[in-house]
Amino acid sequence: MRIRCPSCGERDNGEFSYLGDAAPLRPDGMEASAEAMHDYVYLRDNRAGEMRELWYHGAGCRAWLVVTRDTRTHAIREVQPARDVAKARATTPAGSASHA
Amino acid sequence: MAEHATLWRPRGAWADTARPGRHGRREGPPGLIVTPREGLALASVTAVDGAEARLAEAIEARFGLSLPEPGGAHLSGEAGLVWSGPDQWLALGGARGDLDGLGAALRGAAAVADQSDGRAVLRLTGPDARRVLEKGVAVDLHPRAFGPGRTAVTAIAHIGVQIWQRDDRPTYDLAVARSFAGSLWTWLEAAAAEFGCEVRASA
Structure with missing residues (x-):
């Protein structure tokens, strides 16, 4: 599998490490219920199909990326810098981007 | 505070590894010429x-x-x-x-x-310089994809490196975290052996 890093171009997946689902957003720790924190820390969907994931280009430009990948085929549809995704989320109204 | 005499002396990053002289294949001109870059x-x-x-x-x-x-x-x-x-x-x-x-x-x-003491830099040139590097990186260094004024941050033998090309002889500079210089040299000496490698005095 190869990932087309927005900065570095197409690279072998050995240069990247996988974090997981990019959708969960950390609840406000002071306000969130125990259930909300439990959900954020432990509960994940095991999706067969397209999914947005966080990958780290550790052996390259050291950027975090949001990769849209089909878990059945490894086909990658989109790769975005995670920083851009976070910035876009910060400018959208609260609650509208719960699935990043 | 009292001054303490020590035996500590500044030492080049490649001083223990990149011995000047001919390495690997002896016949013919060297395919790779290596110059350790000190004092940058x-x-x-x-x-x-x-x-x-x-x-x-x-x-x-x-x-x-x-x-x-x-x-x-x-x-x-x-x-x-x-x-x-x-x-x-x-x-x-x-x-x-x-x-x-x-x-x-x-x-x-x-x-x-x-980063002057944090990175160790080698200059690599010679007719087989690209072929030597290609044995280590999963990046296309062919002139159709790479060339003078281009750089890649990647890994060789699991060691993080940064390569930038200076000219199309070709000449590359390669930077590595200083503490990995010895490990990287082990790879480079083995990779360059088949082409013949001349190590010049550091400059």
Whole structure:
């Protein structure tokens, strides 16, 4: 599998490490219920199909990326810098981007 | 505080490994010529969010060079800037002290950290220089995809390296974290053996 890093171009997946689902957003720790924190820390969907994931280009430009990948085929549809995704989320109204 | 005499002496990053002379294949001209680069000035430059335009101006004023785009290296002799990550560059100076004052010059526009003793640099040239590097990296170094003024941050034998090409002889500079210099040399000596490798005195 190869990932087309927005900065570095197409690279072998050995240069990247996988974090997981990019959708969960950390609840406000002071306000969130125990259930909300439990959900954020432990509960994940095991999706067969397209999914947005966080990958780290550790052996390259050291950027975090949001990769849209089909878990059945490894086909990658989109790769975005995670920083851009976070910035876009910060400018959208609260609650509208719960699935990043 | 009392002065203590020590036996500590400055030592080149490649002093124990890159022995000058001919290595590997003995017949014919060497395919790879290696020059350890000592005494350079190196600094990492990380743009302050939102101050990119001001940083570009300050770099232009100091180096007479524009900030390279991703994958680019803007060089003028031994000085220059090499892209090394989103909003990050490696600044180069040919001699220790050449980057003195860079932090102050870029104050508010970038974070600057001295890397002169943190990275070890080799210059690789010769007719087989590209073939040697290709044995280690999963990046296309062919002229159709790479060339003078291009850089790649990647790994060789699981060791993080940064490569930038200087000219199309071809000549590459290769930087590695200093503590990995010995490990990288083990790989390089083995990879270059089939082509014959001449190590020159450090410069």
